[in-house]
Amino acid sequence: MVSKAKIKYLKSLQVKKYRKQEQSFLVEGAKSVQELLGSSFEVTWVGGTEHFLQAHARQFASRKIEAVEVNATELAQLGSFQTNETVIAVAKMKQNSLPDLKNEFALVLDDLRDPGNVGTIIRTADWYGVKNIIASDETADFYNPKTISATMGSFCRVNVFYTNLSEFFRENKLPVFGAVMDGTDVHQLDFGKSGLIVIGNESNGISNEVSQFVQQKITIPKFGGAESLNAGIATGIVLDNISRSRK
Numbered sequence: 001m002v003s004k005a006k007i008k009y010l011k012s013l014q015v016k017k018y019r020k021q022e023q024s025f026l027v028e029g030a031k032s033v034q035e036l037l038g039s040s041f042e043v044t045w046v047g048g049t050e051h052f053l054q055a056h057a058r059q060f061a062s063r064k065i066e067a068v069e070v071n072a073t074e075l076a077q078l079g080s081f082q083t084n085e086t087v088i089a090v091a092k093m094k095q096n097s098l099p100d101l102k103n104e105f106a107l108v109l110d111d112l113r114d115p116g117n118v119g120t121i122i123r124t125a126d127w128y129g130v131k132n133i134i135a136s137d138e139t140a141d142f143y144n145p146k147t148i149s150a151t152m153g154s155f156c157r158v159n160v161f162y163t164n165l166s167e168f169f170r171e172n173k174l175p176v177f178g179a180v181m182d183g184t185d186v187h188q189l190d191f192g193k194s195g196l197i198v199i200g201n202e203s204n205g206i207s208n209e210v211s212q213f214v215q216q217k218i219t220i221p222k223f224g225g226a227e228s229l230n231a232g233i234a235t236g237i238v239l240d241n242i243s244r245s246r247k
Contacts, residue, residue, distance in 0.1 A: 002047060002070055002078065010078050013090065016141050023093045025143035028079045030086040035153030041091045047078060048087035080145045093143060098161055099132040101174060103194045105242055106132040108176075110165060110210045111201040112231055115140040119150020120232030121199070126154035128239040133160045134168060134196070136210075169213035172196065176215045178206050179234055183217030186241040193246070197238055202231055 002010075012018035013026045024044065027036045030052065036043060037059050046053070046060065047070040053060070060067045070078070072085040079088045099106070107125055112118050118140040125133060140147055142160045151158075169176065175195040198214060200206035206214065220229060220237050229237075 002068060002074060006045075007078060010088070010090070014080050014145055016144070019093070019141070019143050024090050025093060025148065026079060026145050027089045027091060027148055028081050028084045028087075028145060029149065032148065032151075032153050032155075033087045033089045035156045036089055036091055039156035041094065041156065043089055043091045045090040046087060047075070047089075049075075049085075052087045081149065096162055097159075098163070098168075099159055101132060101172075101194075101196075104132070105130055105191070105194060105239075106134060106174075106196055107235065108165065108196050108198040108210075109133060109135040109139045110198055110206050111136050111138045111204075112199065113138070113140055114202055114231075115144040115146035116150045117202065117231045118142070118144075119147040119155075121235045122147070122151045122158045122160065123154040124232060124236045124239060126151075126158050127236075128243055130239065131158060133158060134165070135160055135162050136165045137162055165210050166213075169210070172213075176213050177218050177238075178211065178214030178216070179238060180205060180214075180217045180219060183219040185221050186218050186238055187221070189216070189218060189241070189245065191242045191245045197235075197242070199231055199235055 010026065013022065013024060019025050027033050037056060043063065043065050046065055046067045050069055053067050053069055075084050075088055107121065107130060109118065148155050175192060176198065177195055178198040198206055198210060220234060
């Protein structure tokens with residue numbers, strides 16, 4: 001049984017203001033919570049079905065995590081997804097720390113507003129072994145429940161650092177590639193051994209403030225009639241071509 005106070009607290013974590021205030025966030029669904037329990041995130045509370053709690057009882061005990069049994073109906077009320085019938089968890093946010101970028105490729109998200117897109121990009125980055133993402137302050141919140149859900153657990157392995165991009169680029173020493181409509185074909189470009197890949201806003205592309213730092217414009221060639229590509233899909237195509245060029 002979950003108390004009214006706890007329900008109110010869990011509901012508050014669906015709002016960015018209160019997530020920031022509490023320095024905590026929600027993770028919903030068996031797949032994502034299992035990934036969470038195996039990660040370095042500090043987990044403070046879990047509400048799950050009897051089966052899930054029994055399966056992970058040792059982890060809860062060893063890490064001193066408060067675990068409460070709830071049914072499927074309660075789970076639908078506690079979280080933001082009606083389809084979650086297994087478990088919901090609360091974890092502590094990590095410090096927003098600038099990664100030490102050296103001989104690697106990292107993504108830069110310039111004002112991406114859709115949490116589903118951001119989550120998909122995190123999941124795609126994880127697939128291609130990209131460990132770090134730099135995001136503008138305006139980009140959708142990493143800890144938004146929709147972002148976390150869309151990562152399918154990849155939020156545990158990919159670091160997202162939020163900052164003022166202009167300030168970041170002034171200190172950057174890696175090559176900067178920008179995904180635009182009129183650049184060099186990604187299928188023909190040698191990306192080298194490291195760099196930053198800038199993905200722009202869903203509607204407006206890369207901002208003027210950031211475009212001045214782009215050293216190499218890149219384009220995914222179009223063969224049909226679609227006006228544009230989803231940001232997550234475009235990111236996957238670019239990362240796949242980077243992987244090919246490195247081989």
